[in-house]
Amino acid sequence: MIxxxxxxxxxxxxxHSKPKIGDATVFKKNNKFYIKRVKxxxxxxxxxxxxxxxxxxxxRKFGWIDKKDIIGKxxxxx
Amino acid sequence: xxxxxxxxxRILPTQIAYAHCDVPxxxxxxxxxxxxxxxxLKMVQKINDLPKENLTVGDRNSFVRxxxxxxxxxxxxxxxxxxxxxxxxxxxxxxxxxxxHEIFWKAAKLCSKNKQEVSLEGAQELVKAVDExxxxxxxxxxxxxxxEAALNKKSS
Numbered sequence: 001m002i003x004x005x006x007x008x009x010x011x012x013x014x015x016h017s018k019p020k021i022g023d024a025t026v027f028k029k030n031n032k033f034y035i036k037r038v039k040x041x042x043x044x045x046x047x048x049x050x051x052x053x054x055x056x057x058x059x060r061k062f063g064w065i066d067k068k069d070i071i072g073k074x075x076x077x078x
Numbered sequence: 079x080x081x082x083x084x085x086x087x088r089i090l091p092t093q094i095a096y097a098h099c100d101v102p103x104x105x106x107x108x109x110x111x112x113x114x115x116x117x118x119l120k121m122v123q124k125i126n127d128l129p130k131e132n133l134t135v136g137d138r139n140s141f142v143r144x145x146x147x148x149x150x151x152x153x154x155x156x157x158x159x160x161x162x163x164x165x166x167x168x169x170x171x172x173x174x175x176x177x178x179h180e181i182f183w184k185a186a187k188l189c190s191k192n193k194q195e196v197s198l199e200g201a202q203e204l205v206k207a208v209d210e211x212x213x214x215x216x217x218x219x220x221x222x223x224x225x226e227a228a229l230n231k232k233s234s
Contacts, residue, residue: 001097010092026095033095050097060222061168 001035002052005077011035015072019046024074027065035074046070106166108212114155115208118192119201121148126198149193155208156189162215174221175214185211 004024005011011024019025019038025048026035036048036058045064050056059065121144128137128144163182172178185207191200 005097007097011095033093035095035097052097056097060225061170063170 001037001050001056004037004051005035010078011074012076012078013072014075017073019070019073026071026074028069028071029062029065033071106162106215108158108162108208108215111155111158111162111208112205112212114151114158115201115205117151118148118155119198119205121145121151122192122196122198122201125196145196148196152189152192152204155204156186159185159189159208159211162211166215167218171218174218178214181207181210181214 001024013026021038021041024035024037025046026033027046027048028034036050036056038046039049039059040047042064044067046067047059047064049058049060125141125144125148128141133141159182163179163186167175167178167182175181185204188200188204188207191197192204
């Protein structure tokens with residue numbers, strides 16, 4: 001997520017709002033948490049991309065994210 | 079404010095979130111495998127060009143060096159192919175290349191064959207197999223760019 005986030009950056013995630021297009025969002029995949037930016041929302045599914053698009057592995061590789069796997073959106077970078 | 083939030087993060091439950099799935103990710107290229115395969119072929123040609131009789135100490139030294147380089151590059155070629163096979167190519171690529179696993183498996187076997195033998199035919203087969211994988215990689219990469227462009231067009 002460079003340049004928005006660098007390794008070991010800390011963020012605050014708000015669980016009680018739906019991420020919109022353009023929001024950095026945290027989701028669960030394979031029992032791990034990931035941060036990517038929402039590019040598209042369709043039928044309750046999210047297409048997410050990393051800001052560092054050239055090097056990111058994201059929905060272009062692992063597909064759409066289910067709404068139930070979305071944890072929340074990043075509301076503040078510490 | 080920053081300090082206050084920093085204190086909050088010590089109190090609130092925190093979890094690690096990853097921005098990348100793999101480290102390093104997205105840095106894949108078939109070129110190193112192609113160079114390694116071409117080096118194997120070149121070494122086989124050079125070994126075959128060495129005099130067969132009345133070898134000098136210099137010829138023997140060259141022979142050992144050529145075999146060593148052939149061995150090293152066949153190993154490197156296999157390693158590079160395995161990175162592409164297991165890290166770059168994903169299950170969704172199977173629809174694009176239904177025989178992907180067989181192609182990689184045969185290419186990896188050819189690397190071993192070239193370690194065991196000094197065969198012009200075997201080395202040429204390896205170069206051809208790696209070039210085929212490079213074409214597959216180019217096709218997969220171009221498909222990914224098209225998908226991204228279509229997505230950007232839709233969202234803009």
